[in-house]
Amino acid sequence: xxxxxxxxxxxxxxxxxxxxxxxxxxxxxxxxxxxxxxxxxxxxxxxxxxxxxxxxxxxxxxxxxxxxxxxxxxxxxxxxxxxxxxxxxxxxxxxxxxxxxxxxxxxxxxxxxxxxxxxxxxxxxxxxxxxxxxxxxxxxxxxxxxxxxxxxxxxxxxxxxxxxxxxxxxxxxxxxxxxxxxxxxxxxxxxxxxxxxxxxxxxxxxxxxxxxxxxxxxxxxxxxxxxxxxxxxxxxxxxxxxxxxxxxxxxxxxxxxxxxxxxxxxxxxxxxxxxxxxxxxxxxxxxxxxxxxxxxxxxxxxxxxxxxxxxxxxxxxxxxxxxxxxxxxxxxxxxxxxxxxxxxxx
Numbered sequence: 006x007x008x009x010x011x012x013x014x015x016x017x018x019x020x021x022x023x024x025x026x027x028x029x030x031x032x033x034x035x036x037x038x039x040x041x042x043x044x045x046x047x048x049x050x051x052x053x054x055x056x057x058x059x060x061x062x063x064x065x066x067x068x069x070x071x072x073x074x075x076x077x078x079x080x081x082x083x084x085x086x087x088x089x090x091x092x093x094x095x096x097x098x099x100x101x102x103x104x105x106x107x108x109x110x111x112x113x114x115x116x117x118x119x120x121x122x123x124x125x126x127x128x129x130x131x132x133x134x135x136x137x138x139x140x141x142x143x144x145x146x147x148x149x150x151x152x153x154x155x156x157x158x159x160x161x162x163x164x165x166x167x168x169x170x171x172x173x174x175x176x177x178x179x180x181x182x183x184x185x186x187x188x189x190x191x192x193x194x195x196x197x198x199x200x201x202x203x204x205x206x207x208x209x210x211x212x213x214x215x216x217x218x219x220x221x222x223x224x225x226x227x228x229x230x231x232x233x234x235x236x237x238x239x240x241x242x243x244x245x246x247x248x249x250x251x252x253x254x255x256x257x258x259x260x261x262x263x264x265x266x267x268x269x270x271x272x273x274x275x276x277x278x279x280x281x282x283x284x285x286x287x288x289x290x291x292x293x294x295x296x297x298x299x300x301x302x303x304x305x306x307x308x309x310x311x312x313x314x315x316x317x318x319x320x321x322x323x324x325x326x327x328x329x330x331x332x333x334x335x336x337x338x339x340x341x342x343x344x345x346x347x348x349x350x351x
Contacts, residue, residue, distance in 0.1 A: 061272040062293075063270070063272060063273060063293075063294070063322070065319060067270050067272065067273065068273075068294070068297070068318065068319060068322055069315050069319065070269065070270045070273075071268055071270040071273035071275075071294055072294070072297075072298060072314065072315050072318050073315070074263070074266065074267060074268045074269055074270065074273075075262050075263060075266055075268065075275060075277065075294065075295075075298055076260075076261070076262060076263070076298070076314055077261040077262060077263060078263065080311035080312055080314065081310075081311060081312060082310050082311075082312045083224060083310070084224070084310070084311050085224050085226070085227050085228055085307065085308045085309060085310065085311060086228070086261065086302060086305065086309070086311045086314065087177070087179055087228040087229070087230045087261055088228075088229075088230055088259070088260075088261075088302055088303060088307075089121060089131070089229070089230050089259065090182065090186045090187040090188070090227070090229040090230075090307060091124075091131060091187060091229070091231075092122040092123055092124035092128070093112075093113070093116045093121055093122070093123045093124065093131065093132060093258075093259070094123070094124040094128035094129060094130050094131050094132065095109050095112045095113065095130070095132040095133070095134065095254075095258065096109065096130040096132070096133045096134070097109045097133075097134045097135075097136075098133060098134065098135045098136070099135050099136040099137055099239075100136050104247065107247055107251075108134065108247060108250060108251045108254070109134075111247070111248065111251035111252070111255075112132075112134075112251055112254055112255050112258065115251070115252060115255040115259075115291065116255065116259060118296075119259065119296065119299040119300045119303055120300060120303045120304065121259060121299075121303055130232075131231065131232050131233070132232065132233045132234075132235075132258045133232075133233075133234050133235070134235045134237070134254050134258075135234070135235065135236045135237065136237045136239050136242065137236060137237070137238070137239060138238075138239050138240065140167075140174055140236045140237075140238050141167065143236055144163060144174065144236060154178070155176075156178070158176075159176040159177070159178065162175070162176045162264070163176055165264065166264065169264070169265065171264070171280075172237060172238055172241035172242070172279075172280040173235050173236065173237045173238075173253070173254075173257065173280075174235070174236045175233065175234070175235045175236075175257050175264075176233070176234055177230050177231075177232065177233045177234075178230075178231045178232045178233075179228050179229060179230055179231060180228075180229045180231050181226055181227075181228060181229075182226065182227045182228070182229045182307065183226065183227065184223065184224065184225050184226060184227055184307065184308040185227070185306075185307060185308070186227050186229070186307035186308075187229055223308065224308040224309075224310060225308070226308065227307035227308045229307075230261075233257070233258045235254055235257060235258070237250075241280060244283065244284045244285065245279065245284045246284065246289060248289060248290045249276065249279055249284060249287060249288075249289060249290065250279075252276045252290045252291040252295070253276050253277065253279045255291065255299075256275075256276060256277055256291065256295055256298075256299070257277075259299055259302075259303075260298060260299055260302055262277055262298075263277075266278060273294055274288050274292045274294065275288070275292055275294055275295050276288050276290065276291050276292060276295055277295070293322065293325060294322075296321075296325065297318045297319075297321040297322035297325060298318055300318075300321035300325075301314060301316075301317035301318030301319070301320065301321040301322075302314065302317070302318075304317050304320070304321060305317050
């Protein structure tokens, strides 16, 4: 399997130019439908493995602590977690046709494995991974050409990532939906015309969202992740395996993990630590912790209290066989139904 190495840099350094052309058509769609809310390989046809072999199985309290280290801070009882509600449609820019296709397909396979629906080929992108030799220049060009795409939360995330010197600068746009999600109830008002294009199935007429105090068991809205952008610095990718890059991107696109992940629990591993040291010292692919985090997240109802995440991750982890990875051909959807049915009420 190829690594992202110096031999591919010439291709990547055209990323800013290629991305500018592709994003010119992508970003207006995303900005008009979003609302502010809190190179080829020899093994390209093989199915990707997702869980690291030989991992140490975590006890329940160890797993809980590790999830708290990974998951976004500030989760509360009266707030739902944001996640994709529409089928995922990833696009990779600046890596060349063959490597870009491999990374895109692996992200899709990962999404299927954790119970996320993926869109058909030729879909409108709602996640874009860009590799470039100048992150700041690319982002500034995007900001000038599509200022509506950068709300206060996106700008804050970008500034913080730039300050930290992150290998990947990541930000998302969100829309407020009904409690059952975009297909299950009336949506909140968004910038532009929500009920056009891909949002025509949101259900109900757009309206100003009037939030009331949530009941003990129900939150009367959900938060849809509409579009995610990841901009990688090519100079930080030398020695990074394509599977590592793909799985790191999967976690950042589908979930809402901490911007920097410091797992204090001994024996807990995550692909999110890919850029903390040499790539050879990082997991080769998503770990059991990573997989359980995403499976638990997407087993939750759209309006489930975010404080329940650890509960769902625990259920997902308990149903996984650490020695037998769950990859694209494995019927993970049935396992996800079991997690949802086992969860019960708080």
